[in-house]
Amino acid sequence: MATIHDEIDSWLAADLHGELSNNERNALHAHLLDCAGCRKTHQEIKTMNKILEETLAQEKPDPAFEQRMLAGFRKRAPQRAGLVKLLVDLMRLRAVQITAVAAALLGLVQIGRMITGENATSLRKRYAEAEVAAPQPPESRPSQAGALGRSGGIAAGRPQDLAIEAPAPPPATRSKFREESKAAAATVAPDKAEQGETTESEAFAATPESPTNAEEAGKTRGESPAPALANRKLIRNAIVELEILSFDNAVQKITAVANEEHGYIATTDSEKQANGKLRGQVVVKVLPENLDLFLQKIRSLGELKKQTLGTEDVTKAYFDTDARLKNAHVMEQRLIDMLKTKTGKVSDLLQVEKELGRVREEIEKMQGELKYWDSQVQFATVTISLAEKDMEEPAAFLIRERAQLALYAPDVEKTYNEIKSLASPKVQITNAQLNRDYSGRVSAQMSMLIAPEESDGAIGRVKVFGRVENFQTQTQRTAQGGNPAAAGSENARTKRDKVELNIAISREEQEQAFQQTSLRIRTSSVDEKAKELRALTEKQGGRVRSSTFSRDPDGRAVANVSLRVPMKNYLAIMQSLDSLGKVENVSVQRQDRTDAQIDEANAPADVSIQVYSQGNIVTEESGLLATLRRTLAQSAGAIMWSLRMIGVAIAFLAPWAIAIVGVIWVGRRIIRAKR
Amino acid sequence: MDPSEREKYQAAIHGDREAFEMIIRTHSRTLFAIAYGVLQSREEAEDVAQDSLVKAWKTRWRVRDPEKFPAWLATIARHKAHDVFRKRRTVPLSEQATEPIEPEPANTSALDQKLHSALAALPELHRAALTLRYFEEMDYRTIENSLGLTNGALRGILGRALTSMRKQLRPALTPMD
CATH class of the missing domain: 1.20.5 (Single alpha-helices involved in coiled-coils or other helix-helix interfaces)
Incomplete structure (x- = not known):
């Protein structure tokens, strides 16, 4: 029972606390019978337990403890x-x-x-639209007034919309303003406001007030940015675009409608298009309240293409100018008084006179401005753009021909001069230039304008001067005074414009081969055969363009010959090649230039020939030793490569590993610190 | 854990005041015992128990598992008690010197004083286990739950605590035999 003896303290404690199972208790008691030391300990612990029980029982909280806890909580x-x-x-x-x-x-x-x-402006607009679309019942307005007063920017936009809706404010709206002003007052004296509010708004609801009340209310609002409704200066204008059958008819009808709605025609202008259709603009002034009705009537005149309706609020600018005007008047009066008293030096008086002139000028300017605004506000401006149907029908078509000609000539300069001499009143040379590039090659560019009836003949004459490599013509049809896709274009006249001819002349040498052939000839005596080949070329009317000869250390000789022959001699030379040796690897490439007119018989054909002989068969690149050497080199390379890759992997992973270890370390420190 | 107990803790976590007050009734003595174990002062222990309950109510939503609610309460009480203990140590020396004598008036015997000093010498966990056992006569299971211990560990702690007390008090014990 070594375990019991070793842990006798906890066994005894558990026994005293009644936490041992029956088996354990029996075992413990059996041990106590055996062991005198443990018996002594048992006694002591029992006493200890008793003392603890007695002492600590005194420290136990009193029965009211829970109640105190609950009350405190x-x-x-x-x-x-x-x-x-x-x-x-x-x-x-x-x-x-x-x-x-x-x-x-x-x-x-x-x-x-x-x-x-x-988006701030659009938000305000949407708000305003919602207001107009769904006017709230008058009873609910006063309750909103406070909120309105607070939301400054939006509130400023709101009375304006109300003005559009109803120029003469109904009593309910007036009480709203009253309410608003009071909301401002309420911030000063909040205790008074509560009782005063109800009584006052009741008074408003009970007695329909005279309009002066509204103005009064407006004044009490002091520095509030929006003055009373009636004084708002709004400029309304509309732009309408219509498509009509007959311009004059439409103008007549518009005049009639404008008269009906107490408006007048301010300006009209019209313009005749090349195709005989009329397009114009009519500016009508109508009273703002009649604007909507007027627009409705106008719409029925033709097909509506576009309509915009705008309102500009010039209230602030108007009243600013008004105030400045008043100040200017005062200033003027003072200056006049100064002149009247006529004291002081002459120069001072002159100064005053000058100043007076300036002030008067300003006054006139401001008065003019106000008058302009008044007129703008008094009448709404409707700009009607009228266009007759089928406006886009073209009047005529212009056919313009453009030709590109590429020529190859043996002597560029001579050809250039010959073409230049073709110039006549019907053939105008607009551009001619002769270029020589860094390698001494000469080319020429020419442009000419040819009268339509002369064009075929002139082009034919130019073509004779050299070999035509490419000839292209483009025809462009442009509509005059309208859209070519518009209806009615088939009725239009057609006119032929001058033909523009662009000529590019280059030396024959630069011409791209019509057909390219490459082949190899195996022979034993390369040198000799190459010479033979050159002679053969001369005989067939061709030219050798390049020729190289080389011999490598293994005794292999290679000659590269490239030559050019006219197409008509191509077959003959190919046949004669057979006599030189064994022909191998023949490949032929032909350029199909279907878009161009080509003189096929004279077109050049390039043939590049490699004449070669076989050298020694065994080289240094084969054999056992070479294979061994290659293998070793490759394996060394592979090992170096994998070492490098391992290095890269370590370099990539190391920061992560360091970071993770760091995070774990810090986390552990934190957890330990918490414990 | 008993399903009804569990439900009670769950309700308390979700803000059921009545459930929480029930918990106060059943657990405040445990908290007191834990605090007493650290502080050895009834007034302070009571304050700590009160503070712990209020803090537990305010932060109850932090407990995810209702099973751990009692252990969590005990942890709060332990931390609070330690806070108080730490503050007490920073009290100037002159006050501290008078303190141990003052709270033990004449009515406590010499044995009591010795017992208290022996208790004070124990590690905090041992003291807490002892106070839970002797204040509340709690069975081992409840103590284990409150302190987050295993049965073996608790047995060992209580055994060692008793023995170390016994050894310190031996001169006082012998006359009683």
């Missing part, structure tokens, strides 16, 4: 009432937290947008 963590509790409980939910964070972010984005002004 209730005092320090008071129960939240209804809504607050619900909110707090809700905030504890993860989903609600996420939603709240998302909402907060969205809110920030919106605020940012408003601050930067992005």
Whole structure:
């Protein structure tokens, strides 16, 4: 029972605390019978236990302890009432937290947008539209007044819309302004406001007030940016685009409608197009309140293409100018007084006179401005753009021909001069240039304009001067005074314009071969055969363009000969090649230039021939030793490569490993610190 | 854990005040015992128990597993008690010197004083186990739950605690035999 003896303390303690199972207790008691030392310990522990029980029982909290805890808890963590509790409980939910964070972010984005002004105007417009579309019942207006007063920018836009809706404000709206002014007052004296508010608004509802009240209310608002409704200066204008059958008819009808709606025609202008159709503009002035009706009537005249309706608020500018005008008048009066008293030096008087002139000029300018605004406000401007149907029908077509000619000539300069001499009143040379590039090659570019009836003949004459490599013509049809795709174009006249001819002359040498052939000839005596080949070429009317000869250390000789023959001699030379040796690897490439007119018989054909002989068969690149050497070199390369790859992998992984170890270390430190 | 107990803890975590008050009734003595184990002062221990309960109510949503609620409560109480203990140590020396004598008036015997000093010499965990056992006569299982110990560990702790007390008090014990 070594274990019991070794851990006798805990066994005894558990026994005293009644936590031993029956088996354990029996075992312990059996051991106690055997062991005198443990018996002594048992005694001591029993006493200890008793003392502890007695002593610590005194320290035990009294029976009222729980009650005190509960009372303290209730005092320090008071129960939240209804809504607050619900909110707090809700905030504890993860989903609600996420939603709240998302909402907060969205809110920030919106605020940012408003601050930067992005979309701000459209927002206001939408707000205004909603207002006009659904006018609220008058009773609900006063309750909104406070909110309106607070949201400055939007509120400024609102009375303006109301003005459009109803020029003469109904009593309910007036009480709204009253309310608004009071909302401002309420911030000064909040205690008074509560009782005063109800009685006053009741008074308004009960007695329909005279219009002066509204103005009064407007004045009490002091520095508020929006003055009373009736004084708003709004310029309304509309732009309408119509497609009509007959211009004159439409103008007549517009005049009639304008008269009906108490408006007048300000300006008309019209313009006759090349195809005989009329296009024009009519500016009509109508009273703003009749604008909508007028537009409706106008629309029935023809097909509506576009309509825009705009309102410009010039209230602020108007009243600013008005105030400045008043100041200027005062200034003027003062200057006049100064002149009247006529004291002071002559130069001073002159100065005053000058100043007076300046002030008067300013006054006139401002008066003019105000008058202009008044007239603009008094009448709405409708700009009607009229266009007769089939406006786009073209009047005529112009056919323009453009030709490109590429010539190859043996002597570029001579050909160039010959073409130049063709110039006549019907053939104008617009551009002629002779170029010599860095390697001494000569080429020429020419452009000419040829009268339509002369064009075929002139082009034919130019073609004779050299070998035509390429000839292309393009025809372009342009419509005059309209859209070529529009209906009615088949009726239009057709006219032929001058033919533009661009000629490029290059030396024959530079011409690309019509057909390219490459082949190899195996023979024993390369030198000799190459010479023979050159002689053969001369005989067939061809030219040797390049020729090389080389012999490598193994005794192999190679000669490369490239030659050019006319197409008509091509077959003959190919046949004669057989006599030189064994012909191998023949490949023929032909360029199909279907788009161009080609003189095939004289077109050049290139033939490149490799004449070679076989050398020694065994080289240094074969044999046992070479194979061994190659194998060794390759394996060394492979080992170096894998070493390099391992290095790269370590370099890539090391920072990660260091970072992960660091994070784990810090985490452990934190956990340890918490413990 | 008993399903009804579990339900009670769950309700408390979700903000059911009644369930939480029930828990206060059943667990405040445990908290007191733990705090007493650290501080050896009834007033301070009671304050700590009170503070712990309020803190537990305010941060109850941090507990994910209702099974761990009692152990979590005990942890709060232990931390709070340690905070108080640490603050007490920073009290100026002159006050500290008078303190040990003052709270033990004449009505406590010499044995009591010795017992208290022996208790003070024990490691904190041992003291907590002892106070839980002798204040509340808790069975080992409940103590294990509250302190987050295994049965073997608790037995060892209690055995060692008793023995070390016994050794320190031996001169006082012998006359009683």
